[in-house]
Amino acid sequence: MTGWPDADLLAVWAATSPEALAVIHAGDGSAASRNEPDNADRLTYADLDALVDDLARRLSTLGVCPGTHVATLLNTGLPFITVVHALGRLGAVLVPLNVRLTGGELSGHCERVGVETLLCDAEQVEQATAVAEELDIDLTIGRVDDEHGNGESADTDPVRVWSHDPADSLPRVERSPADRRLVLFTSGTTGKPKAVPLTTGNLVASAVGSAFRLGVVPDDRWLCALPMYHMGGLAPVFRSTLYGTCVVLQSTFDAEYTPAVARTHEVTGLSLVPTMLARILDGDADLPDSLRFVLLGGGRADPVLVERADSAGVPVCPTYGMTETASQIATARPAEAVAHEGTVGRPLLGTDVSIVDEQGTPVEAGDVGEVVVSGPTVTPGYLDDAVTERSFGPRGLHTGDLGYRDDGNRLWITGRRSDRIVTGGENVDPVEVREALCSHPAVADAAVVGLDDEEWGERVGALVVVSDGETAELERPDSEALRAYCRDRLAGYKLPRTIEFADALPRTPSGTVDRTAVQVRLGNPE
Secondary structure (H helix, E strand, C coil): CCCCCCCHHHHHHHHHHEEEEEEEEECCHHHHHHHHCCEEEEEEEEHHHHHHHHHHHHHHHHHCCCCCEEEEEECCCCHHHHHEEEEHHHHEEEEECCCCHHHHHHHHHHHCCCCCEEEEHCCCCCCCHHHHHCCCCCEEECCCCHHHCCCCCCCCCCCCHHCCCCCCCCCCCCCCCCCCCEEECCCCCCCCCCCEEEHHHHHHHHHHHHHHHHHHCCEEEECCCCCCCCCCHHHHHHHHHHHHEEEEECCCCCCCCCHHHHCCCCCEEECHHHHHHHHHHCCCCCCCCCEEEECCCCCCCCHHHHHHHHHHHCCCCEEEEEEEHCCEEECCCCHHHHHHHCEEEEEECCEEEEECCCCEEEECCCEEEEEECCCCCCCCCCCHHHHHHHEEEEEEEEEEEEEEECCCCCCEEEEEEECCCCEECCCHHHHHHHHHHCCCCCCCEEEEEEEEEEEEEEEEEEEEECCCCHCCCCCCCHHHHHHHHHHHCCCHCCCCCCCEEEECCCEECCCCEEHHHHHCCCCCCC
C-alpha cells in the first residue's frame, strides 16, 4: 500500500484519462461568482498536466530542483494547486505558509526549514517582500498568478514566473515513497511551532485509508473550501489526484455560496470544520442530495451538531486527525456518529491507536489516557530531533490528546494535555499568546486559556496582571490596548478576545496556575 506510487500521478492520469475532469475552480464568493455559480474554470487531467508541466519548466530555470524547499503564500485556488503538482514533478518540497501569520512568524518558518524560493500571488506580494527583507539569505520571490488572468505585475514586483522562459526539458526525478513532499507547521506545547515533514508514502497511505473509510467512485467531486496551507485543505487535492477524480476549489468558505457551489457542481464530498457546518445549518441554504459525506474535522464536533446534521439529511462524518498524520486518524461514518454520541469512529486502515497512562502502559477500554498513534501515515519525525525524541515512544507518536476507546474500538477524544486552543479549526498555543502579552512593559504576568464559544468552538481568553514597581509610571493598558499591542505580534485568530485583569493569578497548592479557576474567572462555568 505504501510502496506505490513511484511515478508522477498527474502524468499517469493525463495519459490514461486525459478527458476526465481534474479541477473545477468555483471562484471566491464575490458578487460575480454568486450571480453565476456555474461560471467556473474547468481543467481536465490533460489541461492540468500541460499547465503544471509549463510551470515546472519555468520554476526549473529559477533553480528549483529535487530537494529544494519552496514556500508558498497563496490562498486556495488554481495557482496553488498548479504549484503543488509542479513542485512534485520537480521533486521539490512544498512548504505552505499560513497567509494569516505575521511577518516575523513567516520569516521564522522560512529560516528554520531552509526555504530558498518563495512563491506568492498579487495579493501576497507585499507580505512576501517583507519576509524576504527580514531574512539574511538570498531568497527568490516569484509570482505565479498571471497565467490565471489576475493582471500584469508592476516593474517593482518579484519575478513573474509565468513570463519567465521555460527550460527545454525537465531533469529525470527518481521517486520513492520515502521522499519528503511537504513541510507544514503546527503549534506545540512549548510555544514554538513544530515543523512537520510528510513523505509521499504518508500521503498515499492517508489517501488509501480514507478511501476505505469514506469510499471512492469515479464521478466523485470533493469540494475544498478550507485553506490549502493546512493539511485539511491539501488532503483533497492529493487524494483526488490519487483516485483520478475531481477536486472542486473554492477560495473562501461562505455559508450561502458554498452550498450553492456544492449543488451546482453536484459535489459528493465536502470538508468542513464544525463552525462552518453550523453556519450552513443555521441558514436557508441546502446541501445537495449528491453528497456522500461531509468530513468534519479541525475541532470537536458537538453531538447536538451531529444530530442536527442527521435531521437535515447531511451525511456527517466526524473525524480526528493531525498534521503529523497527513490528516485523518479515525473517522466515524454517519450512522455510527449518530448511534455512538461523541465518537470520532474507528482508526483508518493501517493506523494503530493506543490509549496509554502516564507510564506509557495501555489502559483498558473505557479508561481515559493519552492517544498514541503509529502507522504509515505518521510523519517520520519532526525537523527538530529533540522534539522528535520527546514526542515518539515505543508505541508511536504521543499526540498530547486525551481519550478512550470502547469495546468496539471506537475512539472518543476528551481533552488535550497540551491545553491547546482550537478556534475555528486553527490551533493556538497558549504559551505563544502569553509571551506576546508579557512582552508588554506594563504586564507582569498572564494566563491564557480556551473559553467556550458558540461560533468558533473556542476563543482565546487571558487573565492579566499589570506591573507595579519600576513600571508603575506606565499608563495602565486596557483590553483594547493589549489587543492592539498583540496584533503586530500574533495572527488575528490568536488574539485574546476576552481579557480581564487581576492582582494575581489563581494558583494551585503546588504553585502552578489554576487554569480551571482562570476559565471560571473569565466566564466559563465550572
